[in-house]
Amino acid sequence: MSDDKKKPPDRDTSAAPRLAPGVRLRKDDQRGPVLLGPERVLELDDIALSIVTQIDGKRRVSDIAAALAKEYDEKAENIRADIDSLLKDLAAKGYVKP
């Protein structure tokens, strides 16, 4: 194993949410977009999907809010509440690391 893998994540990106280990986004023919984890499946609606698609461990919550605000022509602060509440829920269920 290389040393890079063991390095803790850069401090600057610690506020950037990432999918928990073992969690994958899948566009499923039968079920639509889902998050797959061990023994679990979470179906995503359009809003949840647009947020989850932005989660990459690099983008901070504020970046995600800004990107979605642009996309939906909304104010970032309005969108921020939706993002926070979804992320809180996904983190509690173990899908996302905040």
Added chain:
Amino acid sequence: MTALPVPLGLLAELTHRCPLQCPYCSNPLDLVRASHELDTRTWVRVMEEAAALGIAHVHLSGGEPLARPDLAEITNAAHLSGLYTNLITAAVGLNAQRLAELRAAGLDHVQISFQGIAPEQADAIAHVKGAFRAKKDAARLVCDEGLALTVNAVIHRSNVGDVSGFIDLAVELGAGRLEIAHVQYHGWALANRAHLMPTRAQFEATRSVVEDARRRLEGTLVIDHVMPDYLAERPKACMGGWGQQVMVVTPDGRTLPCHAATTIPDLVFANVRTSSLAEIWGHDEAFNRFRGTAWMPSPCQGCERAEIDWGGCRCQALAITGNAAVTDPVCSLSPSHDLMATLASEAPARPGYRFRRIGG
């Protein structure tokens, strides 16, 4: 006639070989020998067919799947087909090289069973010296590789007081998920029932321990608590309902709606050597026998829970009442419900566990 459900999971029992001899194993007493196992090519095809059928998760299980030298190849076929790959392992013999190979093949998640929270007690259940230490080492490797880890703790009379210790162990190892799974009494576990069954008071104590830990560890550790059937009032939807969510393929290719279904004497199972998963899921007599609600007897027929628990477990109904087509006696509405309580407090007929062995 309701539409055919889309299956969610494939339990791929790649082999019945296992270095452990746990007396709570849910594998059948009549274990499949290595010479009868499916070859690599057939498993690869099964993975492709599973994905095409809409299955999302494949559980690479056994026995001990690491006993198959072609595990990475099978994992890779599953991964390339788009399946979420979950390795269910005892982890004895899971070294860094093997793990790196599996990771490169696209493995998503590893579930490691722990028989106890301390070496002596855990190794006595596994009936293998050094197993506990080997598992801990393997669990650390899994997390070092950046793979997701579930700790699976099978709970019975001799470790039911250690639930809190299992929670600490899972956190210490860096697991994202813990299964506190009370023994399901099928196969070897059924043969050892009188030795394994906890008392109601012992079980009740585990509930509050888990609930407290869930609150304390929210966001760190997901805890799934699989309840013990014999002490319940309502049955579980066994496998999410017969023919509703899960397909099981045995090491020799028989395809079952439930991993204990071979105990039901008048069912004949199709084999993936000669049929596709889609044919079996859609048309096989065994899958259709207890699918949906039409087969249900009273008191399931018309019950508001008919499509919640789907009548419970067919294999358990058979094991307790001798008839697979009656309501699971876990249900308090079953005429055989009181028998469950009697069986739960039965004294052992012989001393010591009957350990799991091929030909045993």
